[in-house]
Amino acid sequence: MSVRRRLPEIISPVVRILKGDSNLKPQTIHWGELLPWQQDNHYIQTGYRPSSLSFRKSFASLLYLHNESVNIYSHYIGTLLFATLASGLYTLMRPRYKTAMPTDVLVFSCFFIGAGICLGISGTYHTISNHSPLVARWGNKLDYVGIVFLIVGSFIPSIFYGFYCHPQFQKFYWTMISMLGLACTAVSVFDRFRTPAWRPYRAGIFVSLGLSALFPVGHGVRLYGLLEMRNRIGLFWLVLQGLLYILGAALYAARWPECSWSKRFDIWGSSHQLFHILVVMAAICHLYGLLIAFDFHHTVLGAECFLVQETRQ
Secondary structure (H helix, E strand, C coil): CCHHHHHHHHHHHHHHHHHCCCCCCCCCECHHHCCHHHCCCCCCCCCECCCCCCHHHHHHHHHCCCCCHHHHHHHHHHHHHHHHHHHHHHHHHCCCCCCCCHHHHHHHHHHHHHHHHHHHHHHHHHHHCCCCHHHHHHHHHHHHHHHHHHHHHHHHHHHHHHCCCCHHHHHHHHHHHHHHHHHHHHHHCCHHHHCHHHHHHHHHHHHHHHHCCHHHHHHHHHHHCHHHHHHHCCHHHHHHHHHHHHHHHHHHHHCCCCCCCCCCCCCCCCHHHHHHHHHHHHHHHHHHHHHHHHHHHHHHHHHHHHHHHHHHC
């Protein structure tokens, strides 16, 4: 069935809500009213959506406030933000330097695609997570896979610019992060991985994947020194990105602040919501660092690499 034919079916719940259809009126329930498969964080007591068993009803919940609203909109807005930035930066950057190459576009594309996949899947998962056990289970798995795409996609351009004159190191670290990403993806599909008891382990696994960046960063510092790496890869912003990820993961694992103040953060400011916002902030920091690296490599290092290659020949 074509999208045009399905459009009335898709938007009809929205119209019915606005008209006051009692079957689709916005409603939230308490923790004690949830089905067992919906129970994840007992510190959040209110603002839950009941099981919908309908994608239309789940998407209709975009129109009212509940305890997933911030999770949904923070990443949907993030998706739109990075799509806009990708388009704008492509227009601005491609003609910026004569030394700019298609590889610059390719590695930046890896970052934007990774960010788009992660944030888009995340927003969609949190929208339909109240559908049914099957949809929630597979949506959650894809949500974790999206995080892998973000980390790997961020890694690729940083390695490209960090070892701009050393393609053998680029290939080595790209292979390393790809293998680690595949391992995290494989772990993510196990049902046990998504259970509440595994919350700290989930956070730890993805933090470990992100911290694997310490190896190439340390290697780069040894080759070029700390000060030069600030320009080569935008090191300050890369470190800030890592700190934001770790802070978000720590809050998520500890379920703070909701564990300390019952019901106060049910709708606004819970650990998962803070994690979502920090992820977007971290991705923005990473992008800013990549722009610093891009400028440095096409004003200073492009000529330097050319001389190195000439000397080797």
